Amino acid sequence: MLRARIVEAEAYEPDDPASHSFPGQTARNATMFGPPGRLYVYRSYGVHHCMNVVTGPVGRGSAVLLRAAEPLEGLEEMAAFRGTNGSRDLCRGPGRWSQAFAVDTSLDGEDLIRGDKVWLEAGGRPALIYATPRVGLTRAVDVPWRFVEAGSRFSSRSDPRAPTPWRP
DNA sequence: CACACGATTGTCT
DNA sequence: GACAATCGTGTGT
Numbered sequence: 001m002l003r004a005r006i007v008e009a010e011a012y013e014p015d016d017p018a019s020h021s022f023p024g025q026t027a028r029n030a031t032m033f034g035p036p037g038r039l040y041v042y043r044s045y046g047v048h049h050c051m052n053v054v055t056g057p058v059g060r061g062s063a064v065l066l067r068a069a070e071p072l073e074g075l076e077e078m079a080a081f082r083g084t085n086g087s088r089d090l091c092r093g094p095g096r097w098s099q100a101f102a103v104d105t106s107l108d109g110e111d112l113i114r115g116d117k118v119w120l121e122a123g124g125r126p127a128l129i130y131a132t133p134r135v136g137l138t139r140a141v142d143v144p145w146r147f148v149e150a151g152s153r154f155s156s157r158s159d160p161r162a163p164t165p166w167r168p
Numbered sequence: 169c170a171c172a173c174g175a176t177t178g179t180c181t
Numbered sequence: 182g183a184c185a186a187t188c189g190t191g192t193g194t
């Protein structure tokens with residue numbers, strides 16, 4: 001069993017030029033337009049995989065990219081999948097996290113609420129969350145829809161110099 | 169069928 | 182800080 005705690009995520013909306021759902025539904029992003037609570041997996045740069053949680057109702061195309069997590073359980077297995085050791089880096093970045101959990105496009109569409117391969121569990125909310133611009137985009141580069149636990153050493157980037165606290 | 173490109177990462181300077 | 186790796190997907194012809 002592998003377990004990790006989400007410390008960083010980014011939101012993507014259908015009217016958002018940076019979102020895969022922006023151009024409309026296609027074969028690749030079909031899961032984004034399906035029911036919420038499913039896992040949307042896509043391949044990035046031909047090399048890595050990235051995990052998203054579908055958040056919108058059927059037909060909308062909203063999702064949250066899972067960018068980084070604090071490994072909690074099964075660290076040796078994660079390290080074996082990644083071919084490295086060092087707990088800080090196991091799930092630091094969307095590609096690394098997917099690799100640590102051996103997630104690829106074969107798991108696209110998995111039910112994260114009732115599934116038995118990969119799922120979400122309720123957890124406590126971080127005491128302080130910062131909102132920042134999203135990472136690695138060429139469009140909508142200033143939209144502050146990256147959310148990161150303040151001060152987490154497992155996030156993919158250091159905290160912003162002038163942090164903007166975010167409250168749900 | 170040809171082409172451009174990307175929600176990344178690791179390596180090298 | 183710069184750059185290559187690598188390929189599925191979307192678009193246009």
